[in-house]
Amino acid sequence: MPSWKTQNLSRHFTLSMLLLGCLLAGVRDMRGQGNYEIQVYGSDTVPPKNLMVELHSNYTASGQTKLIDGVYPTNHQEHETLELTQGINDWAEVGFYVFTSEQDGHGVQWVGDHIRPRVRAPESWHLPVGLSLSTEIGYQRTIYSPDTWTWEIRPIIDKTLGRWYLAFNPALERTWHGPDVNQGLGFSPAVKVSYDFTRQISGGVEYYADYGRLFSFDTFHNQQQQFFVVTDLNVSPVWEINFGVGIGPTAATDHLIVKGILGRRFNWGRKSSVE
């Protein structure tokens, strides 16, 4: 299951809104598409004694309409994903996901779960860019993805330049159980470029792709490519709000998706001012 993720632009949490998207090129296999968490990761991790609770709401306004190899069509699926991320220390966190899908005729269904440990380069390294490394292991039911057990490793590089924010996630994916188990590592990069219009409102573009097997990419027609126009609203240090609209230009990719993220940070640490 590709991890398509929108970034949470900094430690200030955001609200968003927005429009537009663009292209999607062919999906290697539409059955494997998983618009459950659409996010380009930033390098920051959740601080220790903090729990980040996020709800990812993604609606496929125009997607696959046919049942293929027993996998439900994505058209008009509403995906609700609960993400819980606990900070471990100043440089590590663990995330846990519960994926669900709602669709006419199928009701609300549990899709699967993932766990995602992540570490980052500490501030004391004084690197010129933000750098972290995430790995994600998970299961999803066959009727939503023929590849039931998957693994992903995701380097995360980001940089803030004045009002501009840039993030790059060159993710590698591996199927452990399912039809793609012999395909080896797949390459799924994601990119975000955004601009701070004001202290509260940022807007930008996100790009997600699945090029297929590493060193042996699928034809362009069979690659997943998708573009989102997104907005983040930094209304409070404890809230994150993000909204975006994405389009995929190829026949094999969902053509129109609307996504939103609502997050809230809970601090379990002591409230003493001396901490």
Added chain:
Amino acid sequence: MMAGSLLMGAGPGKNAAPDVTLEIAPYTLEASPKRHFRTIAYNGQVPGPLLRMRQGQEQTVEVRNLTTDAEVVHWHGLFLPSAIDGAMEEGTPMIAPGATARYTFRPDPPGFRWFHTHTFAGNNLDKAQYGGQHGFLMIEPSENAGNYDREVFIGLHDWGGHLTGSDDGSMNPVYDVSTINGKMLGFGDPVRVKQGERVLMHILNSSPTEVHWIALASHTFQVIALDGNAVPHPQTVPMLRLAPAERVSALVQMNAPGVWVLGEVRKHVQAAGMGIVIEYAGAAGKPVWTQPNDLVWDYRQFAAPADTKQLGDEAVRIILAIDSKFQGHGNEEQWRINGKSYPNTDEPILKTGQRYRLVLKNLSMDDHPMHLHRHTFEVRKLVDGASEMQGLRKDVVLVPAKSTTEVEFVADNPGKTLFHCHQQDHMDRGFMMVFQYA
């Protein structure tokens, strides 16, 4: 007001030996065996040399700049002419690389002052006040009636700054290391005291940007002066708060034999090194720290209630609204006074002898240590709706976020007078203005 003069380069006064020589030169600070900082220092030490001068007694100071950048020395808290006060914004000439300057002045007022560089750092968090150019300056009064056994000078500083995102949505400096008198806790010489002594501690926060809270385990502080000026109501307090550039003079009664830590109250700052060992004669063992649970400080406890007959009606009000312009999550903010950033800020004209009330409306999300050069002001009101007070004379006041603080001063030292936030990053980003005299 005390007169003063400046002599740059060669001149008739150059042959006479100066009373004080300051040599500005590169220096490597060893905060601990594992933490070294390449910086600029006075006379090869951090803090610089302790200078003691007698109030009103003429002093000649020679400053040699052995660095590759132009420098200037600001005599913080003294009533000096603009030409030697030590701020190029007031007209003090910069000392070119390799050049020497001589200053002659009669120091006033008495009390705990300090000297430091007054240059631009920008995004170089090793330069200007981020570095090691700061030192203690004690102006002895004509008659010293101090009731203490000895003095100890304590300098707080932060090192290894780097910019990181903060909750206000902009980049702010954070630091890897914090020191007292240039050393991390456990790596400097202890302050050795004797039971029964009354130690007068002069504490300076020379941090470029950080407010610090200081406590001494098992002891209290009787605060007798703030920014070198005696307070109307000396009070005994469990901890001290010092904004950047602030000074506190406090008596400590040494009545708890042992080995103790004097350090930052906030755990992460003390863990970064801000602490020093206080060791009683004959005591041994590991230094003990007692962790306070809260940060406690209020300027008002040291002030006198205002005399309602002297509410400052005669003072001319100058309203200064402080805010910032967002420059992006990857930038520091641009700071403004009445909507303008230095050098485009207003330059109010002061009339000699007139009393002025500065109404500092802090519209921003940050606290700001506001410093007035060449004058002392009286803090009259600390937050919106608070009652008036009097007698608290300072040259730096921390104006809390989203509140208004009011101070008064008499325009009695003609010449350009700089008024600014003492946070280096804020100064560098426009948070300054100059008062002119008519």
